[in-house]
Amino acid sequence: MHQLKFDQKVCASCRSADCLLKCQYMKFSGHKEAHGEMMKIMKGKDSRVLTECMTCYACEEYCTRGNHPFYLISERREEKGMFTAPRPITNQWINMTKMQGKYLVGDVKDKALSCCYIPDLGALGTGEIFKDVASAGVFGAEFMCPAVHTHFARMSVIKERLPVVIENYRKLGVKEVICLHDECYGTLTSIASAYGMEVPFKPVYYLDYVLQRMKELKDKIKPLNITIAYQRSCSNRLIPDKLPVVKKIFQLIGVKAPKRTYQDKNALCCAEILRSISGYKLADDVVKRNIDDMVKVGAEYCVFNCPACQISLSEKVAKRGLKPVHIIDLCKMAIGEKERGTI
Secondary structure, three states: OOOOOOOHHHOOOOOOOOHOOOOOOHHHHHOOOOOHHHHHOOOOOOHHHHHHHHOOOHHHHHHHOOOOHHHHHHHHHHHHHOOOOOHHHHEEEEEEOOOOOOEEEEEOOOEEEOOOOHHHHHHHHHOOHHHHHHHHEEEEHOOOOOHHHHOOOHHHHHHHHHHHHHHHHHHHOEEEEOOOOOHHHHHHHHHHHHHHOOOOOOOEEEHHHHHHHHHHHHHHHHOOOOEEEEOOOOOHHHOOOOOOHHHHHHOOOOEOOOOOOOOOHOOOOOOOHHHHHHHHHHHHHHHHHHHHHHOOOOOOOEEEOOOOHHHHHHHHHOOOOOOEEEEHHHHHHOOOOHHHHHH
16 A cells, blocks of 8 residues: 655754644644654654644645655554544545445546536536536546545545546546646645655646636626635645635736735634534634634635535625635636626
């Protein structure tokens, strides 16, 4: 089975320990304590991190040396049987995402449009923006990125299923897979690379595709002139180099995103996973601080790029007077495909 590429020398010589010091859910007295805990994890010893980590993925971004601290934490948890959620919840996720030979494949040629195992993505990947690839959709557990299992410290599930997913795409003969979900793109790039899995096609980040299409449709764009708060997904932490793409799209469609406390590297997750791992108290606190921050800067819309985040937070932001909208639908509004009142 594939093994994690983790350079112990890189970790041992780290002078910042930012992977833990910048964590928003664990507190450390300084470099000595944080670095010491990572040394324990690296050597397979017990560490409080193994019980306190909230699986927000952020340490993958905070480690500027590309040494995959979150994957190592998840590996160690599984080795020690220190699972993050009650077994019924963990097993439910494993079972409901199991490949069963039930999937949908559209008119796939050189390109495939990955809808993962999320029905809502199919509706998003339509219209003028996706007119050249909308019919090439693929959907089902056979094409699902298994990154969700990192939240439950089941890296063995990922190492078992991801090679099968990659092979299923290879059998389609595609040259490119446009990933409509951050987690899919992050899985095929960050996770696959970390475990030495060869990907025989080019994963394409959907917002790169959307940005290019919006540039091509520039004559149709009518600036929205609205103020928004962007809800960054946890899986975007696996691909931090793609964060500027979001800002370029906002600029192109005339959207203002005021600077706020919980954005970019300091973003808070939607907290839904926290409910399974830590319970309602922490999750509710994170949600409140996050939405308070959105309201404080005068946001009219809360913009999502992850359907799971949108499902989790839509009703909550709406109660505070913000309109929930996926970034693709925001782009469709800018070219006149959607009315503002229909979001």
